[in-house]
Amino acid sequence: MLFLVGGVIVVGCVVGGYLGPGGHLGVLFQPFEFVIIFGAALGAFIISNPMSTIMGTLKSFGTLLKGSKLKKQSYVELLSMMYAVFKLAKTKGDLALESHVDKPEESALLQAFPGFAGNHHAVHFFCDNLRLLTLGSSNAHELEAIIDAELEAHHSHGHAVPAALQSVADGMPALGIVAAVLGVIHTMGSITEPPEVLGHLIGAALVGTFTGVLVAYGFIAPIAKSLENIQVAEAPYLNCMKTALIAHVQGYAPQISVEFARKTLTGAVRPSFEEMDEALQSVQLPA
16 A cells, blocks of 8 residues: 555656646657667566566565555464464473474364464464474474574575566666667757757657656665565564474473563564463463
């Protein structure tokens, strides 16, 4: 939603500022300039990125419109889920978790927390690392090193799309200059025309520079930054799971492990101790 609001403001202010002194909007419509700029940008984007990044970019626009789905309630649910899992492990041993981590989509324990269960990457991350406990891994330092490596790989993968879009934004002004130069070359072929004709041709050529700069700094670069911000906003979700898992491996009680994880959260997404205490009291293990 903020993306749409910001886009309207950018277009409204630029177009309004142009029309205010008496500018003519029709002059800005130069389809062949657009073909040069956007076609070259698309080609360069395809050349410089693997198919996974290209597809990821297409999928990212849905995320851009929706923003981050993680709110305070998402973290209350996550912490409650981990409390239930750790409580089951303390009661019946880590091997009791095996059926839940092997088939999370069939686990009554995990499916009781639909927000978490619907986040497929988070489920995969949590169950994959919890599986190490069911296989007998109990060294907290080794587990932390493995999770850190996984988080770093996830960060690098998530950063690929914003970085690719930022590269396009960086090159867009230069492509606008390319379109403008080609427009000037075309104008030079009509040098004998009257001044009003030459003025129209030169103005059309300059639209290329205008378009490249506007699209780069008014749209593509902000989109890249917005996607990066969404990635940053979702990083604490995985880090929260890491902290709780390490605390559990170190032998802490479920409520303490969850409290350690809660303490890593900041800002509006961090539930208070009282909120978590109330939420944990309502957690029930499946029969």
